[in-house]
Amino acid sequence: MGFRVTIDGAGPVKLSEQCVTSVEFFSEIPKDSNARATDNGTALKIRGKMLFSLGAEAEDATINMAKWSVVPSESADAYRNVKVDVVAANQVVREYTLPNAFVMEYEESLDDETGVGEFYLHVKQKKDLTKLTSIEGGFSE
Amino acid sequence: MSLRVTVNGANSFEVAKDCVQKIKFRTDIPLDSNARTKDVGSTLEITGKILVATDGDPFDSTRQLALWSVVPAEDAAAYRQVEVEIINAGVVERKYSFPRAFVVDYKEDFSNSDGIGQFTIIIKQKKDKLDTIAIEGGYIGA
Incomplete structure (x- = not known):
C-alpha cells in the first residue's frame, strides 16, 4: 500500500510512495456529545521520510512543508489544498481532499547516522468549511 | 549527514559537527484551533555530545550553550541568532535560521x-x- 500526497499553493509539494510512510485521517467530534453535533472537524496526520537526493538532483519537496508551517495567519498561503491518495494494487482505496487545510503541527527530525530525515505533518480543514472535505475511493487509478 | 549549529550575537560560537547528533525542528499551534491562528511557535531541539578535549582544546563550545541558558531575561544577550545547517554529501539540505x-x-x-557528556537544548x-x-x-555548499 502506498501513499501520494499533493499540496497546492505557493511552493507545491508532491510526495510519492517512496517517502510517505503513514497517513491517518480523523473525523473529530466532541466525545461528550449526546447527539450528533455540528462541532466536527477533519484532520490528517502524515508521516514520512525526507529523502535527500545526492548532488541535489531531484528537488526536495519537504522543504515547502517546513516553509508552509511558519506562514503567518494573515497570509492567504496559510490555507492550502491537501490531497492524499491511498493506493493498493492499482486501486485508489481512498482519496482524501482537504481544500482549506492549515498546519497544526509540523516536525522534522534529523540525525548524523541515518542519512535521511523524518517529518510529521498534522493538518486540519478550516472548521467552518468541514463540509468541503471530500472522501473518495474504490476506483482504479 | 552532518549537522552544524552556529549561534551569533553576544559571544558568537559554533557547536562542532562532531558534537551535534540530532536536530528536531517543530512548528506548533494549539491543537484545539479551528483555523490558523497567530498563536504559532517554532522550536528547535538539538542533542549532542559534550566531547572532552584531552589535549587541552581551548574552546569548549558546548559550555557556551550552558552559559547562554542562564542569561537573565533582562539581558539583551538572552536573544541570539541561531543557524542550523544539515549537510549531506556536499549539499546543504536544510538551513534553519532563528534570528x-x-x-x-x-x-x-x-x-x-561514558567519557563524554550529552547535552539537550531546546x-x-x-x-x-x-x-x-x-x-x-x-543548494551545493559545505
Whole structure:
C-alpha cells in the first residue's frame, strides 16, 4: 500500500510512495456529545521520510512543508489544498481532499547516522468549511 | 549527514559537527484551533555530545550553550541568532535560521562510564517574530 500526497499553493509539494510512510485521517467530534453535533472537524496526520537526493538532483519537496508551517495567519498561503491518495494494487482505496487545510503541527527530525530525515505533518480543514472535505475511493487509478 | 549549529550575537560560537547528533525542528499551534491562528511557535531541539578535549582544546563550545541558558531575561544577550545547517554529501539540505531565539530548556548528562557528556537544548523563536524564521535548502555548499 502506498501513499501520494499533493499540496497546492505557493511552493507545491508532491510526495510519492517512496517517502510517505503513514497517513491517518480523523473525523473529530466532541466525545461528550449526546447527539450528533455540528462541532466536527477533519484532520490528517502524515508521516514520512525526507529523502535527500545526492548532488541535489531531484528537488526536495519537504522543504515547502517546513516553509508552509511558519506562514503567518494573515497570509492567504496559510490555507492550502491537501490531497492524499491511498493506493493498493492499482486501486485508489481512498482519496482524501482537504481544500482549506492549515498546519497544526509540523516536525522534522534529523540525525548524523541515518542519512535521511523524518517529518510529521498534522493538518486540519478550516472548521467552518468541514463540509468541503471530500472522501473518495474504490476506483482504479 | 552532518549537522552544524552556529549561534551569533553576544559571544558568537559554533557547536562542532562532531558534537551535534540530532536536530528536531517543530512548528506548533494549539491543537484545539479551528483555523490558523497567530498563536504559532517554532522550536528547535538539538542533542549532542559534550566531547572532552584531552589535549587541552581551548574552546569548549558546548559550555557556551550552558552559559547562554542562564542569561537573565533582562539581558539583551538572552536573544541570539541561531543557524542550523544539515549537510549531506556536499549539499546543504536544510538551513534553519532563528534570528530571535531564546533558550527554554537546557540539560547536560554525565555518567562515570561514558567519557563524554550529552547535552539537550531546546530553543524557541520569540513568538511575535515568527515571520523572520528562514528555512532554506537544496543548494551545493559545505
